[in-house]
Amino acid sequence: MNLNLIEDELNKLKTENNLRTLKTYSDNLLNLSSNDYLGLNEDILLRENFYKKYPNLPLSSSSSRLITGSYSLIMDLENKLEEIYKKPALVFNTGFDGNCCVIETMANKNTLILSDKLNHASIHDGIIHSGAKLLRYRHLDLNHLESLLLKYENEYDDILVISETTYSMDGDEVDLKKLTSLKDKYNFQLMIDEAHSYGVHGYGIAYNLNLVDKIDFLLIPLGKGGASIGAYLITNKLFKEYLINKGRKFIYTTALPPINIAWNLYILENMNNFKNKITALEDLRVYTKNKIESLGLETISTSQIISIIIGTNEKTIELCNRLLKKGYLLYPIKEPTVPRGTARLRIGLNPHITKEQINNFMEDLNYELNSIL
Template structure:
């Protein structure tokens, strides 16, 4: 693009209240925008215990895994994952890389991808790069998904269905058991992203429902409830081997540093011991949803991710600015990330937030909504 076109695009974003910028905030704000759903990333006791166990690890792997970056800690982590999930495991540097790599590696122009309309950008990018035929089914509408399968099953022998478990923008959840029943019925390839359910559901929703064996590609990004960075893929041994040989985002990427791999292993080994914060989070979820009804606010959420609808980009910018001034760190989610007229404040609950914090926040939010026309 020419420079004048770039400037024009940026001015258009600015005029539509859509221009993104990097910001930092003081530490004394109540952070309601974090994805650290289990509070693991901010747990100083856990951190001290980790550094006592792993005191002097390299800060870079300095190589891809196919050269010298395949150190013993990664193999130990992937063996532990296989022991837990009963499937071969492969570690990626991010959920974005993992999603893109899976789709790009296993889909092509002869593949039909049926993707939930609200699936993450990494999934959409992978589909575009793969060259596959794409149809989006209505969000969480598995009857619509089935109708598309019936419509195209004779035209495509390779059908790839992709869903998340909990969705980031609306905080709603897929009926995973119903989706698995569709897989059993029609024998399509199934990919599930557990970015927003891992940790909150211990080893994830699929694991808790005993459904891992029916999922061809189970991707578990760690930057949310996992309290870390990177992603796990659980899949069949032969599919793992194929990615190692054909997955460009795996082959040509420097492996995660040993210190990050050690932290991931450390948390994985402890995941089942976090029942107290998990119970506290579930109590907070119930309290918050009840309070939202009491304050007559609008949300689609059924989980720890709560998006409260505000309306226009202009209105949400003013409200978030005022809330930050009152001590609440909240982030506006604006169109075109979400549909026109549905700009929202998205909060992520975690066990370190008190019920009193939530009450004060929702009270102030209600005041702002009533004050700004």
């Protein structure tokens, strides 16, 4: 390990305004960066009712799933998932583990993976670990994907297509009906990540559109709208058994604690009681989008994640600092997370944010945008 090289790299990041640092922010700020899209994590009554139902659960599972970590609550959760999605389910500790594990275990050097260019780092890492041949299609461009399927379907027996439903950086969404309909024409397996749509769309977009059957690996991370931790994989019986036997990130890790698993089950069982939150979020989304457009700003978002492109890292950081002083917590999304020159503000809405707060924020944002260099 060359210490000089490490220091040089960090210094370079600093000069490029790209150095990541860890901070704690005051609770008094209006948090526009949260991924708690339904506000379930902030719902005190919901939390109290949960603790009444499960007053004394252990805080560790103390074991991996294959030893004693498959305790009854986690099996109940997988059974409940199977009842809802009508396919077997497997719980992972995080979305990152779930994506990586499925891809690196199920794909190999004979696989061709066609992956949306903006897919999450966990998907990319899984692909690298798998040794598969990777081609990235243009973001959300299903015509480009189809041209690749056409070109390569005779060359590869084993093709895996990977997409997310809602994309985290722009809040744009895949046309899942069109994507799954490609399966009627071409021979491939499909993996879908619903990190940013679970909760926001109840059990998810695939479930609502009745498309779960067409998806070979439906991965649902729970750290966002799910207000928790962990991830559900909905797949078939054979793939589930294979992952239990071969998935290193499933086998060699301690299972999630009962307290988290009970909370996941509780959210799942109560999902139909959150309809008013889902409607309120949709109402706020439309309101905010109209407001942004009325100020002459642009966004390509079609979801609860609304990004406003600012330009350079420097300008975006300065804008966030100024907004922070006015009481808004907004994390600047910078290059290299997004392409050069497209650093942006990323707003994550939730039903606890009021329209009045949005109005005030937009006024302040407009003022700062006009006064910044």
